[in-house]
Structures are given as C-alpha cells and as structure tokens.
Amino acid sequence: xxxxxxxxxxxxxxSYLSAMRIEDMAEKAGVELVWKPFLLGPIFKSQGxxxxxxxxxxxxxxxxxxxxxxxxQGRGIPFRLPESFPQNSLHxxxxxxxxxxxxxxxxxxxxxxxxxxxxxxxxxxAETLSSxxxxxxxSPNKALESAQSTEIKxxxxxxxxxxxxxxxxxxxSFTTPSGELFWGDDRLExxxxxxxx
Amino acid sequence: xxxxxxxxxxxxxxSYLSAMRIEDMAEKAGVELVWKPFLLGPIFKSQGxxxxxxxxxxxxxxxxxxxxxxxxQGRGIPFRLPESFPQNSLHxxxxxxxxxxxxxxxxxxxxxxxxxxxxxxxxxxAETLSSxxxxxxxSPNKALESAQSTEIKxxxxxxxxxxxxxxxxxxxSFTTPSGELFWGDDRLExxxxxxxx
Numbered sequence: 001x002x003x004x005x006x007x008x009x010x011x012x013x014x015s016y017l018s019a020m021r022i023e024d025m026a027e028k029a030g031v032e033l034v035w036k037p038f039l040l041g042p043i044f045k046s047q048g049x050x051x052x053x054x055x056x057x058x059x060x061x062x063x064x065x066x067x068x069x070x071x072x073q074g075r076g077i078p079f080r081l082p083e084s085f086p087q088n089s090l091h092x093x094x095x096x097x098x099x100x101x102x103x104x105x106x107x108x109x110x111x112x113x114x115x116x117x118x119x120x121x122x123x124x125x126a127e128t129l130s131s132x133x134x135x136x137x138x139s140p141n142k143a144l145e146s147a148q149s150t151e152i153k154x155x156x157x158x159x160x161x162x163x164x165x166x167x168x169x170x171x172x173s174f175t176t177p178s179g180e181l182f183w184g185d186d187r188l189e190x191x192x193x194x195x196x197x
Numbered sequence: 198x199x200x201x202x203x204x205x206x207x208x209x210x211x212s213y214l215s216a217m218r219i220e221d222m223a224e225k226a227g228v229e230l231v232w233k234p235f236l237l238g239p240i241f242k243s244q245g246x247x248x249x250x251x252x253x254x255x256x257x258x259x260x261x262x263x264x265x266x267x268x269x270q271g272r273g274i275p276f277r278l279p280e281s282f283p284q285n286s287l288h289x290x291x292x293x294x295x296x297x298x299x300x301x302x303x304x305x306x307x308x309x310x311x312x313x314x315x316x317x318x319x320x321x322x323a324e325t326l327s328s329x330x331x332x333x334x335x336s337p338n339k340a341l342e343s344a345q346s347t348e349i350k351x352x353x354x355x356x357x358x359x360x361x362x363x364x365x366x367x368x369x370s371f372t373t374p375s376g377e378l379f380w381g382d383d384r385l386e387x388x389x390x391x392x393x394x
Contacts, residue, residue, distance in 0.1 A: 186381075190267070
C-alpha cells in the first residue's frame with residue numbers, strides 16, 4: 001500500500017488549501033493518508049522567528065493573501081484571512097489528535113480550517129472549537145477533556161519534534177515511506193506520485 | 198496581445214527551472230514574454246538578510262536542493278548546485294540587458310543558467326561569461342564593454358527598484374499587465390493563464 005503523511009499546522013493558510021483536497025486526491029491515487037498535526041511555533045523559534053514569516057516579511061505576507069485568494073477561487077472554495085493571524089492552534093491540534101484516535105479526526109480538521117479560513121473565526125476560542133467538534137459528530141466536553149491528557153500533549157510534542165528531525169520547516173509538508181519530503185500545497189500532486197516509490 | 202514579465206535572478210535555482218521552459222510555454226499560450234533581470238541582493242538586504250535564505254535556514258536549503266533535483270529530473274534537465282552559492286550575478290545580469298537590447302538575450306540567459314546549474318560553473322568568472330557570450334552568438338569583448346556602460350548599470354538598478362516597488366521578494370516572479378504578481382516556478386502555468394485577464 002502506498003502511503004503519504006500529511007503534516008499540517010492549523011495556523012497555516014496553505015495547509016488549509018491542502019486539507020480541503022487531500023482526502024479525495026489520496027483516495028483517487030490509491031494512497032493511504034496519514035494526518036499528522038504539528039506546531040510550527042517551536043520550529044520558527046529555532047530559526048529566530050517569533051511569529052509567522054508572513055508577518056515578519058510584509059511583501060511575502062501581502063503576496064500570500066493574493067496567492068491564496070487566486071488558488072481558492074480557482075478551486076471554488078472560499079477564503080478569508082482571520083483578523084488575528086497567525087492564530088493559536090494548540091488546542092485545535094490536540095483535539096485533532098483525539099479525533100484521529102477516535103475516528104472523527106479528518107472531518108474535525110476540515111471543520112476547523114473552514115471556521116478559520118472560510119469564516120474568519122478564532123480557532124482558539126472555546127465556542128468555535130465546540131461547534132466544530134459538534135459538526136464532526138464528537139462530544140465537545142469529552143473531547144476537550146481528552147485533549148488535556150498527558151498522552152495527547154506528549155503526542156503533539158512528539159509530532160513537532162519528529163517534524164524537526166525530518167527537516168520540516170513549513171506547512172503543509174508531505175513525507176513518503178522512502179524518506180522524500182515535499183513542502184507546500186503546490187507539491188501535493190508530486191508527493192502523491194512519489195508515495196509509492 | 199497577452200503579456201507576461203519574467204523577473205529572474207541569475208543566482209536563483211528556481212529561476213533556472215523557469216528560464217529553461219518559459220519561452221516554449223509562452224509561445225504555445227500566445228503570450229508575449231518580457232525578460233527582466235534584477236538583483237535579489239538589495240531586496241534581501243532590506244529584509245535584513247546578508248545572503249540567500251537557503252544559506253540562512255539550512256533546513257530550507259537542504260530541501261531546495263532535493264526539490265530542484267526532483268523537478269529537474271521530472272523535466273529531463275540536469276541540475277548541479279555550484280560549489281559556491283549564491284553566485285555573484287551582477288555581470289551576467291548586466292550582460293543579459295545588453296543581449297536583450299541586441300537580440301541575443303534569451304539564448305545568452307539560458308546559456309548562463311546551464312553553465313551555472315547544469316555544469317556547476319562560476320558565472321562571475323570572465324572566461325565562463327565569454328564562452329556563454331560566444332555560444333549566444335555575441336562578441337564577448339564588445340558585450341563586456343557595453344555591460345559597463347552607465348546606461349546598462351542604471352537599467353539594472355531601475356529593474357531592481359521596480360521589482361521592490363511591485364512587492365517582489367523572490368525569484369522567479371511573474372507580473373501581468375493587470376497587476377497580478379506570481380512567485381515561484383510552480384506558479385508559471387497560472388501566471389500564463391492570468392496574463393490575459
């Protein structure tokens with residue numbers, strides 16, 4: 001079985017583009033998909049950045065917004081940059097790990113991305129998280145409690161450390177069993193092709 | 198007539214990928230191509246960088262090499278990172294402006310990129326430049342003299358200033374008459390599509 005690991009960060013606009021299309025594409029290509037949330041914050045910090053490069057380098061940030069607008073428009077999905085960017089994605093990332101264990105992960109992940117980048121909501125907000133959990137068919141109270149467990153916290157830290165060890169420096173990233181790393185939504189097609197090599 | 202401006206920097210690996218395919222693609226799409234050399238150095242400096250981000254951020258640099266290897270392999274073109282990177286592209290850029298005025302520009306540009314990223318040669322070297330000029334059908338001595346003219350020096354500075362004013366922060370970049378900016382070889386198809394809008 002061909003396999004592709006999808007490294008995503010909830011604060012990342014380009015991860016939104018991939019999250020909205022990767023399931024269908026993997027299925028069509030006959031590739032098993034592994035969803036892997038991680039945090040870019042510690043990776044950016046190790047590069048001396050205290051926020052998103054889109055904030056540190058305004059020309060890059062301005063470009064990113066227009067680029068995503070065009071890409072989203074071409075794919076028929078909405079896009080709206082939330083007022084506060086980048087958002088705190090810690091709780092959403094932990095919840096996604098709970099969901100991936102319990103079977104409602106991928107629906108929840110897409111609901112979070114839609115809340116954030118289609119509706120411009122704040123995904124660190126408890127109400128937003130509750131309604132995305134409900135939309136994914138999960139019990140908000142139970143899920144929010146599980147997300148605070150030591151196991152889940154360790155799991156997310158381990159993912160971020162693994163990402164760093166693999167040389168991941170941005171999101172989305174894709175890795176194949178043979179050790180190839182791909183960065184960026186525009187490499188998704190190529191990553192799927194390479195997943196069986 | 199649809200038009201696309203191709204902003205390239207001779208030190209840029211991803212500009213090599215675009216330079217080797219843009220003419221054919223533009224012709225097929227019925228798009229007039231404007232070649233525009235500029236220097237990334239002053240733009241990087243304004244962002245606080247004293248060298249390529251691929252050197253400042255090793256994870257990004259390692260990734261870039263493998264990414265270009267895969268892309269070049271897929272397109273059937275060779276790739277080799279020169280020992281010294283990024284190279285000093287000043288003289289090649291000025292010479293390309295002479296060539297674009299005199300009609301041998303695009304052949305010279307491709308010859309320089311091949312010398313640098315297919316053969317790993319140093320493009321600031323006078324002999325390398327002479328042999329690429331010859332390969333492009335130009336007279337090396339005459340071209341090297343013209344490249345030192347005040348007009349050509351001003352022209353290159355003006356291109357770099359225009360790039361900055363347009364919000365360009367990397368290479369290759371593509372701009373359309375309607376004011377759209379695209380960054381990266383992976384946006385070339387989309388830029389050609391938008392060139393007529």
